[in-house]
Amino acid sequence: MIRRLRPDDLVVNVDVLTYAGNLENLQAISTTPGYHFVRADIRDQERVTAVLRQHGIEVIVNFAAESHVDRSVTSAEPFLDTNVGGTLRLLEAARTANVKRFVQISTDEVYGSLGSTGAFEETTPMAPRSPYAASKAAADHFVAAFHHTHGLDTVITRCSNNYGPYQFPEKLIPLMILNAFDGNALPVYGDGMQVRDWIHVEDHCEAIDLAVTRAPSGAVYNIGAENERPNLDVVRAILNLTGRDESLIRHVTDRPGHDRRYAMNAARIRRELGWSPRHDFERGLADTVAWYRANGPWCERVRSGAYRSYYSEQYAARLRVAGIDSEDVR
Numbered sequence: 001m002i003r004r005l006r007p008d009d010l011v012v013n014v015d016v017l018t019y020a021g022n023l024e025n026l027q028a029i030s031t032t033p034g035y036h037f038v039r040a041d042i043r044d045q046e047r048v049t050a051v052l053r054q055h056g057i058e059v060i061v062n063f064a065a066e067s068h069v070d071r072s073v074t075s076a077e078p079f080l081d082t083n084v085g086g087t088l089r090l091l092e093a094a095r096t097a098n099v100k101r102f103v104q105i106s107t108d109e110v111y112g113s114l115g116s117t118g119a120f121e122e123t124t125p126m127a128p129r130s131p132y133a134a135s136k137a138a139a140d141h142f143v144a145a146f147h148h149t150h151g152l153d154t155v156i157t158r159c160s161n162n163y164g165p166y167q168f169p170e171k172l173i174p175l176m177i178l179n180a181f182d183g184n185a186l187p188v189y190g191d192g193m194q195v196r197d198w199i200h201v202e203d204h205c206e207a208i209d210l211a212v213t214r215a216p217s218g219a220v221y222n223i224g225a226e227n228e229r230p231n232l233d234v235v236r237a238i239l240n241l242t243g244r245d246e247s248l249i250r251h252v253t254d255r256p257g258h259d260r261r262y263a264m265n266a267a268r269i270r271r272e273l274g275w276s277p278r279h280d281f282e283r284g285l286a287d288t289v290a291w292y293r294a295n296g297p298w299c300e301r302v303r304s305g306a307y308r309s310y311y312s313e314q315y316a317a318r319l320r321v322a323g324i325d326s327e328d329v330r
């Protein structure tokens with residue numbers, strides 16, 4: 001399942017392993033030559049600098065982030081610490097260890113929310129609306145500032161909503177798949193007509209590979225696969241693929257400040273770097289459902305006690321309002 005685009009490159013994976021970090025996801029490559037895992041926090045500048053020097057690292061790709069909007073509504077502090085503070089520490093470490101390139105993995109959410117038409121372009125002004133989005137926008141500003149002030153070779157990529165195997169089931173698609181498997185309610189926020197622009201994780205990774213190897217210094221690239229779907233359509237497709245009917249759908253209290261629509265114009269990366277997505281959404285979604293079906297034990301393990309507490313904190317009251325008294329994930 002895991003395909004290495006560049007098997008001859010040395011890859012050092014630095015991860016502090018918070019709630020969604022899972023070494024099991026990388027077991028298949030854990031013993032392959034040229035791959036190393038280091039458990040470290042990007043906020044620990046000294047440690048990260050030592051790792052960079054020890055391995056002679058040439059490129060940093062900063063995937064590390066608190067990524068879930070709902071969690072940022074409950075508590076914004078970890079988002080400031082990791083997404084802004086962590087990125088700043090990593091930029092400083094990159095300078096100290098003479099890293100050649102710094103690639104920041106960002107998000108379409110830095111642009112805010114769209115009306116019913118149009119798409120975000122790289123020149124769209126940043127207008128983040130959730131604490132998560134604000135932290136990612138701030139990090140992007142630090143990356144750009146280090147490029148302009150210190151001459152650091154940087155690239156920023158901003159991607160739309162990812163889906164595919166191994167995704168932690170706090171996100172819409174895996175959460176709905178697992179609830180549908182169990183015959184539990186599918187908690188759709190508000191009217192469910194919010195639009196997201198879906199991209200398969202492998203298409204995203206191939207775009208990042210091009211950004212690492214071919215992008216000019218200082219560039220910003222939007223990444224998206226032109227797959228806009230209202231949430232309700234995605235949920236209905238999941239019900240179809242799991243053999244469940246629409247009676248499982250529950251419209252629950254909306255996310256505060258919920259962005260209405262995201263859509264990416266990814267013409268620049270297509271034109272300049274020759275990228276194009278390979279995964280069709282309907283096929284990719286069916287494959288994703290099949291992956292979760294085939295990986296029941298993985299799903300059981302990631303939906304640990306901590307996940308159950310999170311689920312109950314996020315959904316119990318909402319489901320009660322929607323008429324469901326007690327329902328737990330397995």
Ligand code: DAU
Pocket residue numbers: 067068069070106107108109159160161162170171172173175187188189190192194195196231255262
């Ligand atoms: O757009 C890129 C972003 O996509 C990334 O930067 C974020 O890290 C990632 O979490 C994702 O943000 P979203 O907030 O769009 O993803 P999420 O899966 O949480 O929600 C997708 C849509 O589904 C959104 O409109 C909220 C809705 N939703 C989500 C959940 C979890 C529901 O209606 N019910 C739910 O239970």
